[in-house]
Each structure stands twice: as C-alpha cells, then as structure tokens.
Amino acid sequence: MNDQLSRTFQALADPTRRAMLAKLSHGEINVSDLAKPFLKDMSLPAVTKHLKVLENAGLVTKTRDAQYRPCKLNGTPLKTATDWMEQYRTFFEESLDRLGEYLKTVTAQEKEAKKKLNTKKKKTAKGIKSHGRKKQT
Amino acid sequence: MNDQLSRTFQALADPTRRAMLAKLSHGEINVSDLAKPFLKDMSLPAVTKHLKVLENAGLVTKTRDAQYRPCKLNGTPLKTATDWMEQYRTFFEESLDRLGEYLKTVTAQEKEAKKKLNTKKKKTAKGIKSHGRKKQT
DNA sequence: TGGTTAATTAACCATTTAGTTAAATATAGG
DNA sequence: CCTATATTTAACTAAATGGTTAATTAACCA
Known part of the structure; x- marks a missing residue:
C-alpha cells in the first residue's frame, strides 16, 4: 500500500478518522479541539497518529498559529477517490432494473443453501475430515 | 474497524483488490481466471485471501459451478461509500474559486519553511536535543 | 525565569494484515 | 477407484496498525 489512492482509502477506513474529517468539514480547528x-x-x-494518517493521505493540512496547529480539510484526494468510484456507477445505478433479477438470485441461492445443508448433514454422518495443513511437531 | 463503511474502504485500500474489482466489472469470472x-x-x-476481504466487504459474491467458483461484483457497498463521500463534494468542487487562495497558502508555507530551516540550523549549531521518551534500561 | 498549555516523539505492546508453503477438500472424468 | 484440476484451509512469519505511557519540545504568560 503505497500509492495515493490506497493511502486515501486506508485513511477513510476508520470511524475515528472519518469523524475527524466530519469535524474538519465545519472549518479549521486546532489539534486539541479536534481531539x-x-x-x-x-x-x-x-x-495525533490518526491525524498523521490523514495528513499522509493529503486529506488534512496543518499550519501553525503560536502553540496551536490549526488543521484544515483538503478535498482533493476525495475527488480522486470519487472519480475512481465513478467507473463503477453502472453497478449501483441500475438497481431498479436489477432488483427483480436480484430477488430471483437470492431465492435461488437460498434454495441452494438448503440443499447444501442437507448434503453437509449427510457428510457429517459419514464423518467430516479437517482441512488444511497438519500441525508441525 | 468493524462497520460496513470501514470494511468497504479497507477493501478498496489495496491495488491488487482494486484490480480484481476492475476485472470483475467485465463480468462473472472464476477464481483461477481472476487470479x-x-x-x-x-x-x-x-x-484467495484478497478475495475473502472483498467478500467480507460485500463487494463480491461467490457462487458455485462444479469445481469452479464464479465471482460477481456487487456494487451496493460502493453506492454506500459514494453516498458518504457526497457530503464532502463542496470541498472539491469549488476548486477554481479556491485555486488562487491555495497557491497563496502554498507560497506562504514555503516562506515559513525556509524561515524554519534557518532557525533549525542555528539550533543545530547550539546543539539539538533529542525528542521523546528515553530508552528504558 | 518558571509554570502552564499545546503538541509531538519515543519506546513499547497486542492485534491485524499480507504474504508464504504444505496439506486438505471438491468435483469431473477416464 | 485413481488422477487431475480448482479452491480452500492451516500454520507460520514479517511488517503494519492502533493503542498506551513517559518524556520532550514549543510557545505563551505572569
């Protein structure tokens, strides 16, 4: 994880950091008030560490005012992220068209799941083997 | 990190996983072809592990076809993420209005930085102290 | 100068992440 | 049944993440 987009998504992948951005969206604020x-x-x-993650992603810039460090939200990386997401818009905008099909799929999958439950029960009766590598001794 | 939005952003915070989504956007594909x-x-x-991360975020659903596991992109979490970003749209749509101000800020910061470099050099001459906690013995 | 508030850094720790190799499971097909 | 292909799981490891407390730096102010 080294590229700009990854750093941005990584920064957004934490509720504390998202809450900090929300706070920053109301205007410049220094570290202790933000905290x-x-x-x-x-x-x-x-x-401070969360703030550093946001800074490294370019989402926040810190300036100086005496002993205070006013922080400011920078939207540019969010623009980049939004642009990236844009290419998938078709996958969540045809929802009305796809709803019917989706429901059919779900129903089909549920039937499948029930079938499998039965199958698994039979296999359990015969004895299920464990998966994966054996413990080294 | 436990909520849906965090899982989604976390899943997107890796170039391999984003490339997998790109591939999946061209249609259903089984694991080895995807890999x-x-x-x-x-x-x-x-x-497989990356795929599991995408599944746990709800971005991919896996079905079964003989020994194959066809994978399908599900856009719903991307919709949620996009909706969340929407609240910050104002921060990257006024770019033209803000560009001038931004440049002024950058220039000011560079001057500040130069001043500080000088200050630090002076301090170095006097001897700079180390930061933070001392190593425990 | 000394004290107070603001903020960062260092050292440390536990958990998660991202990768590995070896082994196991699932299914098809001769 | 045996074998090949597809996929997953287990066990392990190194590095990154997210938190802690103690110490340090920076600036203001009485």
Whole structure:
C-alpha cells in the first residue's frame, strides 16, 4: 500500500478518522479541539497518529498559529477517490432494473443453501475430515 | 474497524483488490481466471485471501459451478461509500474559486519553511536535543 | 525565569494484515 | 477407484496498525 489512492482509502477506513474529517468539514480547528470528542476513547497521542494518517493521505493540512496547529480539510484526494468510484456507477445505478433479477438470485441461492445443508448433514454422518495443513511437531 | 463503511474502504485500500474489482466489472469470472494476472506477484492462496476481504466487504459474491467458483461484483457497498463521500463534494468542487487562495497558502508555507530551516540550523549549531521518551534500561 | 498549555516523539505492546508453503477438500472424468 | 484440476484451509512469519505511557519540545504568560 503505497500509492495515493490506497493511502486515501486506508485513511477513510476508520470511524475515528472519518469523524475527524466530519469535524474538519465545519472549518479549521486546532489539534486539541479536534481531539476533544475522542479523548473518552483514546489518548491524545492516539489522535495525533490518526491525524498523521490523514495528513499522509493529503486529506488534512496543518499550519501553525503560536502553540496551536490549526488543521484544515483538503478535498482533493476525495475527488480522486470519487472519480475512481465513478467507473463503477453502472453497478449501483441500475438497481431498479436489477432488483427483480436480484430477488430471483437470492431465492435461488437460498434454495441452494438448503440443499447444501442437507448434503453437509449427510457428510457429517459419514464423518467430516479437517482441512488444511497438519500441525508441525 | 468493524462497520460496513470501514470494511468497504479497507477493501478498496489495496491495488491488487482494486484490480480484481476492475476485472470483475467485465463480468462473472472464476477464481483461477481472476487470479491469473496476479500469480506473477503472489501465490494463489494470497489471491484467495484478497478475495475473502472483498467478500467480507460485500463487494463480491461467490457462487458455485462444479469445481469452479464464479465471482460477481456487487456494487451496493460502493453506492454506500459514494453516498458518504457526497457530503464532502463542496470541498472539491469549488476548486477554481479556491485555486488562487491555495497557491497563496502554498507560497506562504514555503516562506515559513525556509524561515524554519534557518532557525533549525542555528539550533543545530547550539546543539539539538533529542525528542521523546528515553530508552528504558 | 518558571509554570502552564499545546503538541509531538519515543519506546513499547497486542492485534491485524499480507504474504508464504504444505496439506486438505471438491468435483469431473477416464 | 485413481488422477487431475480448482479452491480452500492451516500454520507460520514479517511488517503494519492502533493503542498506551513517559518524556520532550514549543510557545505563551505572569
């Protein structure tokens, strides 16, 4: 994981960091004010680390004001991520067209699942073998 | 990291998995055909694991056809992710308005950085102290 | 100068992630 | 039944992630 897009998605893959972005979307805010809502759940250095992840992804820029570090949201990487997602739009916009087919599929899969449950029961009766590698001794 | 959105972003935060989704966007495909382009870089079990991450995020569903496991892209989680991003659209759509201001900021920051370099050099001459905790003995 | 607040860094630890190889399971087909 | 192909699982390992506490740095202010 080294490219820009991966860093962006990685940064977004955490609820704390997403909450920090939400807070930042209301305007510039310094580190301790940004941290405040999270100090019930984690320490300040933990927040600093999350912030660093957001910075490394380019989602947040930090400036200086005396001993404060005002943080600002930068939307550019989100634009990149959104653009990437755009190529899959067809896969979630034909929902109405596909709903009927989807339901049929689900029904079919459920029937399949029931069949398999029966099959597995029979096999259990015969004795199921364990999977994978044996423990080294 | 346990919620749906986090799992989705986490799944997208890897170039191999994104490439797998790209492949899947061209239609249903079984595991070994899906794996083929990646076997130069990693083993088949590694691909299986990536596939499992995509499945757990709900981005891929696997069915059965004899010994084959045809995989299919499911766009729903991408829809959820896109919807989440939507709330930040204002932060990357005013780009033209903000470009000038951004450039001014960058310039200001570069000047700041130069000033700081000088400051640090002076301090180095006086002797810089190390940061953080001391090694336990 | 000394104390207080803001923020970061270091050292450490537990868990997760991403990969490996070897073995096991599932199915088809001679 | 035996064998080949497809896929998964197990066991293991190295590195990354997400957290901690203690120490350090930076700047303000009385």
